[in-house]
Amino acid sequence: MDYSINEKARDALSRLAAMPGMAQVKEQVEQMVQYRRIAELRKQNRLKAQPQTNHMVFLGNPGTGKSTAARLIGEAFAEIGLLKRQNGSVPFVEISHGIITDSLVGASEKKVASKFKEARGGVLFIDEAYAFIGKAEHRHDDKVIATMVQLIEDMRDEIVVIAAGYPKNMAEFLSFNPGLASRFPTTIHFPDYDVPDLIRIAQQMLLEQEYQPSSDYLEALASVLWIEKSRPDFGNARTVRNHVERSIRRQAIRVSKLQQPSRKDLASLTAQDLVASPHGLADSEREALIKIIREAQSRLLKLDLNAIISAN
Numbered sequence: 001m002d003y004s005i006n007e008k009a010r011d012a013l014s015r016l017a018a019m020p021g022m023a024q025v026k027e028q029v030e031q032m033v034q035y036r037r038i039a040e041l042r043k044q045n046r047l048k049a050q051p052q053t054n055h056m057v058f059l060g061n062p063g064t065g066k067s068t069a070a071r072l073i074g075e076a077f078a079e080i081g082l083l084k085r086q087n088g089s090v091p092f093v094e095i096s097h098g099i100i101t102d103s104l105v106g107a108s109e110k111k112v113a114s115k116f117k118e119a120r121g122g123v124l125f126i127d128e129a130y131a132f133i134g135k136a137e138h139r140h141d142d143k144v145i146a147t148m149v150q151l152i153e154d155m156r157d158e159i160v161v162i163a164a165g166y167p168k169n170m171a172e173f174l175s176f177n178p179g180l181a182s183r184f185p186t187t188i189h190f191p192d193y194d195v196p197d198l199i200r201i202a203q204q205m206l207l208e209q210e211y212q213p214s215s216d217y218l219e220a221l222a223s224v225l226w227i228e229k230s231r232p233d234f235g236n237a238r239t240v241r242n243h244v245e246r247s248i249r250r251q252a253i254r255v256s257k258l259q260q261p262s263r264k265d266l267a268s269l270t271a272q273d274l275v276a277s278p279h280g281l282a283d284s285e286r287e288a289l290i291k292i293i294r295e296a297q298s299r300l301l302k303l304d305l306n307a308i309i310s311a312n
């Protein structure tokens with residue numbers, strides 16, 4: 001008897017595979033799936049199969065795809081039996097310090113426990129996990145973490161716990177309680193996207209919504225992203241989504257002025273639909289932008305952005 005991955009799991013895995021970037025998470029998930037497949041075959045051949053701990057730490061800046069990847073992993077794992085599936089859809093429960101904290105004695109621990117229960121058969125995603133320990137000068141009560149550590153261990157067959165946050169803070173979080181680090185055997189890095197990947201992401205988002213970006217739109221977007229990438233509040237794929245949504249709204253206004261817009265008019269996005277930045281660019285940034293665009297020309301060739309644009 002063969003052990004195969006069913007269609008739903010394959011669908012979740014191929015949606016993950018189709019997302020630009022995120023090389024490490026794709027490789028790691030593939031390894032976990034293959035391990036599971038072999039463990040199943042070993043069982044069928046009456047060989048011992050070592051159970052696996054699937055909890056993970058996701059390290060990355062905002063908008064690098066951590067939540068999205070965690071959801072798809074939950075769906076795929078439930079389908080292949082890595083999670084004990086209940087009925088219906090796969091739970092994805094997100095917790096953060098803000099929604100758990102309660103000033104009543106013992107209430108925070110109770111909330112944590114009920115969230116773990118809710119996530120049975122799916123993923124419990126702890127966003128900005130380090131917020132649970134507080135700042136170095138003011139540490140929070142250890143009881144919530146202790147409850148978590150216990151539940152992570154007790155429910156390891158039923159849920160995958162994914163703790164996410166920035167690299168530096170997460171190191172502090174994991175060393176806070178001696179039980180924590182050993183319960184998260186896998187760490188996955190979500191690096192910031194480079195501009196060609198951000199452009200691929202924009203293309204995917206637009207294609208999904210049946211818009212056709214022109215090459216000058218993509219070039220203009222790339223230039224804006226070069227600038228925005230260096231700002232501290234840059235939101236990676238989330239920034240791209242915001243650009244895409246603003247462009248779609250501006251395109252609608254432009255097209256509404258046409259007498260009888262054609263199908264092509266309705267689908268096309270051009271550079272004039274791009275809203276450069278919500279706050280506009282300051283003069284110094286505009287100068288820097290021109291300089292960067294010039295410098296980028298040669299880099300773009302190397303990074304095959306031109307190929308992406310002309311394939312469009």
Ligand SMILES: Nc1ncnc2c1ncn2[C@@H]1O[C@H](COP(=O)(O)OP(=O)(O)OP(=O)(O)O)[C@@H](O)[C@H]1O
Pocket residue numbers: 019020021022060061062063064065066067068069201204237238241
């Ligand atoms: N590789 C990708 N391809 C397409 N869309 C992406 C990709 N990565 C992220 N996105 C989109 O970008 C947005 C932000 O992604 P997500 O919420 O997963 O990021 P995050 O790392 O969890 O961010 P945060 O740390 O702020 O919670 C979502 O709309 C998501 O669909």
Ligand SMILES: [Mg+2]
Pocket residue numbers: 066067068127
């Ligand atoms: Mg998130």
